[in-house]
Amino acid sequence: MSPRAQVYILAALLALMGAGLTAYKHFELGFPLLPGEYRTVWTIEAKVRFNADGGPVKAALTLPRAQRNMEVLGETFSSSGYGFNIIHEDDEYRAVWARRAASGAQSLFYQLDVHQTPGAALEQPLDLSTEVTKPFLGAREQEAVRLAIYSLVDSARERSSDTKTFTTELLTALGDKRNQDRNLIFGFYKDRSLVDVALLVLAAADIPAHRIRGLYLEDDRRRLDPEDLLEIYDGKRWVVFEPVSGSPGVPKNFFIWQRGGKSLLDVEGGRDSGVTFSVISNDVPARDVAMLSTSQEKEALVDFSIYSLPIEQQSIFKLILLVPVGALVVVLLRVFVGLRTSGTFMPVLLAIAFIETQLLTGLSIFVLILILGLWVRFYLSRLNLLLVARIAAVVVTVVILMGAISVVSYKLGIEQALTVTFFPMIILAWTIERMSIVWEEDGPYEVVVQAGGSLLVAVLAWWVMTNRFIEHWTFNFPELLLVLLGVIMIVGNYTGFRLGELARFRQLVR
Amino acid sequence: MQLPSFLRGGLVSPFTLRKLGVLGMNARNVHYIARYNDRDKYPVVDDKLNTKRAAKRYRIPVPELIAAFETQPSRSRVMQVITPLQKFVIKPARGSGGKGILVITGRDGDDYLKPSGNKVTALDIQRHVSNIHSGLYSLGGKPDRVMIEALVDFDPVFDRYSFEGVPDIRVIVFRGFPVMAMLRCSTHASDGKANLHQGAVGVGIDLSTGKSCHAVQRGVRIEKHPDTEMPFSDLVVPDWGDLVRLAASCYEMTGLGYLGCDIVLDRKRGPLLLEANARPGLAIQIANGIGLRTRLEHIEAMDLEQLEKNVEERVNYSMDYFAAESIA
16 A cells, blocks of 8 residues: 555544544533533432431432433532431432431431433333222212212213323313312312322223422522422333323423332431422533533543543643644644744744733743844854853853843733743744854844744744634544644645745746 | 845746646655655765765765864864865765855965955864854754865856856756756855855756756846856856766665755866755756656656666666757
8 A cells, every 4th residue: 555545544544533532522421512612500409307306317318310311410418417328229219317316407408410411301111010009989978089080081081092192181181170070079189289189090090100209490499399290101101291281291391300109208206307409500611511420420531531630730731732733733834835934843832832921922022032042142152162052051041031021021010021931941042043043144034034934833823722612622622633633644745836836936937 | 135035926826837847845755755765875965974985985076075073073183184274165964955064265374264255263163163063053953073175176167157156066866867957156146155045046957968048046037147247058067978977876876766966067077976965955947947847757657677777878868858958
């Protein structure tokens, strides 16, 4: 295979790999492609309250089960003085607080952060019992209620074709205040809620059903009681109904806490117990959400990456990851334009210094140091020093100049110039040395051309490197470096003319 | 101060250049230098001391080497070498682009004279030697070696075509076949230097006859030398056949497929190889007013049998095939 073909294949592979990893991170792990994306994170707090009798206390709260469209980012429990653990029983997780002795009002907290993701709310099939326990309605005083229930069931059955439509009809009838049967049933079961009654009627109709407890996620809600949904089994699968409207499906921002199962809260050794919920929404940068949700799963791509480093090192890497971008700018300008610079990648180092110092400050400091350095260097050249000693002398001079610039500008109140320390001193010293040689051999004009070319490239590189998209991509998708590598390889294969050559060879065209 | 050449006049279409067979820098690097010049053969041309040794082996005439300092010499050692000399050249062995070359053409008591007439003291020369050693002129700043060469006794034939400096002839040799040649004449504007971008005149030389066919200064075609007013149409390089043969034999000496040979004419010894270059520039196209690519592609299309010809056959082929008339 010719080297050229190898380059293209390798570059294509690298680019594919980089793009693939990026796509995976974006679509699967939720890393935002564009900077400044925010996601809503809901903080839900469950507060368990009860009055302890003075003896041993044990409180068990059912914890929300994994829900497909809600990603739990983190959870905290707080309960001073209580022993705490999480137990797993009957396909449910329960938080259990216990204490040898407690009296008076007690509050226990459980808090979790969730983030809504697109997708279906519930997984099918669900391993829940489809057994129906027929309600006992044989007692004498229940005669009227029983008739009313069966009348409701019959009329709903007549107006429906299957279990689903039957349930909708039934719920509509139960919500209709003009319906005599419904009023009779609610008159008998005075303290029952709509879902309680619906469950009773469904059982009478021989349809497996249970309740779903949960919360509607709305911002800034406090002291919420859990809301109920109804889930019925239509013979093949479980279908969720919103009891008031009677429409199937989980409402959009409903957070499911408990599905089927028993009680939400059990308290032993206490009275007047209850759970209330409060919900707050926060807008969090999308990247932080992705980081949180992947840190729990120990995603290898994230776990073995720069993100696992301490924050301080990460910010250093933020800068380092920009270097390849600067290198690409240099490659493009040299291969496609043909700009002459002093030192191939010196402009990239300058551009990094400019990032720290701001452009105009950086440019003026660079030009100032270059001019002063050249001036000193011309004097040094008359002293007949050995080259290494002379360059070291220039380095010392540069450092002294930097110090002087910092101090003088600080006294003058120009604090920006303090960032002068970000300039790479050794590179500056070498640049001064080379420039002075160029001055001696090719004249000051060539010095201006080369210094100007370097500065132009440095400014362009700075401009690209400070672009907020570039910054975002290099840091959040370091795998894009593979794509960049592929691009550089392909550019390295470019054999066409440079822009400068179109002018240089102008005379050949007549 | 004059505007840089790229600001005057416009751009031309890359397709036109391609049609004319002009070779660009990127194409030269990828298609010719990377493909035909093996890395391991670079030291022969990148180090002028190596070039000189190899040339001796292949009986290629070169300027006489007076002394070479492999390590940093003591002051007395330098003085011992240069004190008896009247004319000499100090060069870095690995210098690039003509940097670091100090030419001494005479003496003024204890001082030395540059071609421009400026005086140079012995101390200046010692410092220059020290600078070369420290790697000031070599690529990447690596420590370098110093060579002191006899000044070539230039053939006076070009005296009227060159101002202050020394004209040399650049021949591009591709796979052993000379493909293009030019003469570089320094001018007042170029300050005695033979670099075209500094204002030296590039004179395209017809490979078959050694006559000038085209002359360019700063990208503009000229007919006469700007300082001496000599018309280039009368210019003929003497011993042209020998010169082209010398260039062609550098292929065997260096093993490099794409090669630029810099040759000077000595009054008595004839053509001498000054240096060889593994990355010859593209200005030769401007001097000749023709693109290189067409000629290179003609050689590339040859079969193995044609490529195995000896120096004499190759030179004859080139002189015949690349004659100026056949191209124009």
